[in-house]
Amino acid sequence: MKTKDLISELRAITLQNIDFAQKLYNLSDEELNWRSNSKNWSVLECLEHLNIYGNFYLPEIETTILKSETSFESEFRPGLLGNYFAKSMKPKAKLNKMKTFKKTDPIGSDLSRNVIDTFISQQNSLLELLQESEKVSLNKLKTGISITKWIRIKLGDTFRFVIYHNQRHIFQAEKVLVLQNN
Numbered sequence: 652m653k654t655k656d657l658i659s660e661l662r663a664i665t666l667q668n669i670d671f672a673q674k675l676y677n678l679s680d681e682e683l684n685w686r687s688n689s690k691n692w693s694v695l696e697c698l699e700h701l702n703i704y705g706n707f708y709l710p711e712i713e714t715t716i717l718k719s720e721t722s723f724e725s726e727f728r729p730g731l732l733g734n735y736f737a738k739s740m741k742p743k744a745k746l747n748k749m750k751t752f753k754k755t756d757p758i759g760s761d762l763s764r765n766v767i768d769t770f771i772s773q774q775n776s777l778l779e780l781l782q783e784s785e786k787v788s789l790n791k792l793k794t795g796i797s798i799t800k801w802i803r804i805k806l807g808d809t810f811r812f813v814i815y816h817n818q819r820h821i822f823q824a825e826k827v828l829v830l831q832n833n
């Protein structure tokens with residue numbers, strides 16, 4: 652795939668995520684913390700889950716880009732493992748349920764609107780990193796992943812994983828709001 656097309660797609664998804672999050676400021680604290688049952692996440696819990704991942708991946712991506720001596724390549728070729736991770740996160744018409752790791756599960760947390768601020772800030776950082784990625788190789792650079800430091804995937808796959816994961820949970824938050832209004 653063309654690297655510029657990939658970056659453009661990921662930038663568009665990130666901008667949509669920011670737009671959704673900004674609209675959340677119009678909701679009450681009760682609406683933001685509402686859960687359909689004790690096992691499902693609220694809107695703020697969906698965003699907090701993403702913030703937890705952002706706390707790992709944003710510095711990981713930034714460090715990788717900053718210490719890079721590679722140059723931009725016009726084609727991006729997904730790696731085997733990275734492509735698997737990215738595709739598993741990409742939202743589908745019917746989202747497949749996935750078990751989250753305990754350390755990234757915000758269920759039952761006492762959350763405030765600051766979660767929205769953090770999410771939007773992280774998404775803006777992601778946009779800046781996507782812009783910086785236009786100067787480096789998304790194929791040659793590799794980042795660690797959150798579940799183990801022993802596995803490293805291509806920077807392009809890391810961007811895909813993180814942004815598709817964000818999109819997936821934004822869709823989940825949107826479903827929470829639909830359920831709440833029915």
